[in-house]
Amino acid sequence: MMNSKQLIEIALLAGEIMLTNGAETHRVEDTMVRICSKGKLKLAESFVIPTVIVATVADENNNLVTVSKRIKNRTIDLNKISLVNQFSRDFQTHEYTYEQAIEILNNIKNKKGYSSYLLPFTAALVCCFSTILFGGNLKDAISAFLVGFVTQSILNFMNSRNFSYFISYIIGGATTALVAIITVNLNIGVHLDKIIIGSVMIMTPGVAITNAIRDTIAGDLLSGVARGIEAFLIAVFIATGAGIALSLFR
Amino acid sequence: MLERSLVFQLISAFIVSFSFAILTNSPSKSLLYCGINGMCGWFVNILLLRFGFTQILSVFFAALAINVLSEIFARFLKNPVPIFLIPGLIPLVPGAGMYYTMTSLLKSQFDLAIKTGMQTLLIAGSIAVAIMLVTSFNWVFSALNKKVELK
Numbered sequence: 001m002m003n004s005k006q007l008i009e010i011a012l013l014a015g016e017i018m019l020t021n022g023a024e025t026h027r028v029e030d031t032m033v034r035i036c037s038k039g040k041l042k043l044a045e046s047f048v049i050p051t052v053i054v055a056t057v058a059d060e061n062n063n064l065v066t067v068s069k070r071i072k073n074r075t076i077d078l079n080k081i082s083l084v085n086q087f088s089r090d091f092q093t094h095e096y097t098y099e100q101a102i103e104i105l106n107n108i109k110n111k112k113g114y115s116s117y118l119l120p121f122t123a124a125l126v127c128c129f130s131t132i133l134f135g136g137n138l139k140d141a142i143s144a145f146l147v148g149f150v151t152q153s154i155l156n157f158m159n160s161r162n163f164s165y166f167i168s169y170i171i172g173g174a175t176t177a178l179v180a181i182i183t184v185n186l187n188i189g190v191h192l193d194k195i196i197i198g199s200v201m202i203m204t205p206g207v208a209i210t211n212a213i214r215d216t217i218a219g220d221l222l223s224g225v226a227r228g229i230e231a232f233l234i235a236v237f238i239a240t241g242a243g244i245a246l247s248l249f250r
Numbered sequence: 251m252l253e254r255s256l257v258f259q260l261i262s263a264f265i266v267s268f269s270f271a272i273l274t275n276s277p278s279k280s281l282l283y284c285g286i287n288g289m290c291g292w293f294v295n296i297l298l299l300r301f302g303f304t305q306i307l308s309v310f311f312a313a314l315a316i317n318v319l320s321e322i323f324a325r326f327l328k329n330p331v332p333i334f335l336i337p338g339l340i341p342l343v344p345g346a347g348m349y350y351t352m353t354s355l356l357k358s359q360f361d362l363a364i365k366t367g368m369q370t371l372l373i374a375g376s377i378a379v380a381i382m383l384v385t386s387f388n389w390v391f392s393a394l395n396k397k398v399e400l401k
Contacts (some may be wrong), residue, residue: 022274027330064389077275078333085330113275122269126340129262129269131293133341193353197345201266202273204343208338209374213381214332217389247356 004059006098010091011035012067013105014084015053017047021077025049026218031088038092049223050074050230051077073162078208083108116156123152123202131198136191140198143189147179147199150250155203169234172203173241181249196242205234256296259315263292263341271337280333283323291316295342305369306376309342313380316342321388335381344373 011032018028026050036044036057043058078200127148128141150221153176180195190193208231216224267288271281291312298308320334347370354362
């Protein structure tokens with residue numbers, strides 16, 4: 001049987017993994033409360049916004065424990081969210097010890113995603129085929145493939161060096177437009193607009209938009225507004241970057 | 251035209267959603283379903299466009315279909331809903347609208363910029379409303395089910 005301190009430590013680690021990898025805030029709150037409900041607690045509350053986790057539990061003797069955790073850098077790794085979700089379900093049915101639970105969560109935290117050599121190729125595929133969806137021809141698709149490959153390589157590099165997201169999206173947008181202009185001038189591509197529209201797709205803030213809407217419906221207005229602004233700003237940054245490159249080099 | 255044929259478009263939508271799922275590090279078991287989700291959404295979109303619906307309405311119904319499918323896949327595969335929802339919606343994102351708004355701002359054509367910008371916002375809004383509808387209906391149903399169990 002775990003005491004309240006150990007339970008809240010497990011819940012905090014689980015919540016941290018979920019929030020840093022792009023889960024909605026109500027899902028994080030639910031998971032943390034579900035993990036805490038395993039013990040005999042009088043009270044288990046959690047409050048989560050995209051940058052902070054706060055949780056409080058009280059045991060039978062009214063000993064209150066409150067912990068908080070500041071979340072600084074956020075990435076997107078939906079696999080980890082799925083794994084922690086699975087863990088919180090197993091945690092209720094199985095009898096884990098404290099050490100086992102922490103070890104499982106640490107393994108999830110340190111799990112590597114898809115190989116970084118694979119990402120530029122998949123990004124290039126996204127660009128190539130979304131150019132076709134938006135009405136480009138085969139020549140445009142080939143040049144969008146090149147654009148996606150270069151842009152995602154640069155984005156990967158900037159992510160590994162922890163650039164601020166403001167700078168990385170502006171540089172990403174500028175790279176997209178620049179490489180597209182070069183390919184059109186080399187006569188690889190034909191329609192500049194369609195190549196850029198298709199290639200910008202790899203940077204779309206899909207996670208931020210979806211989470212903003214789902215958070216708002218769940219009643220987490222603070223998180224909903226914060227993520228909505230984030231998504232809008234990312235779109236503006238990409239447009240700014242592409243606009244700078246277009247007006248300078250065309 | 252090869253690019254205009256329906257089959258080619260559907261395959262493209264499948265590959266876009268499938269690859270975007272890899273970019274967001276989705277679990278490898280869900281990748282195929284993400285692709286199917288994107289393909290179905292694009293099919294609804296393109297079908298309604300060919301029947302003469304406006305772009306806003308066809309995107310709305312496509313987003314509705316994607317969200318319903320995501321809820322089904324999520325129950326079926328015991329994974330969170332956003333894993334299937336995010337890659338599925340990617341082909342519908344109004345990237346073209348954002349681009350033309352930006353270029354008309356660069357050329358100082360503000361009336362055109364406002365027109366395309368409003369249209370882009372409305373398309374994005376219709377995706378949002380579609381997600382809201384399905385998600386809140388789903389939560390209503392699950393709340394009703396719980397009450398029945400308690401009795």
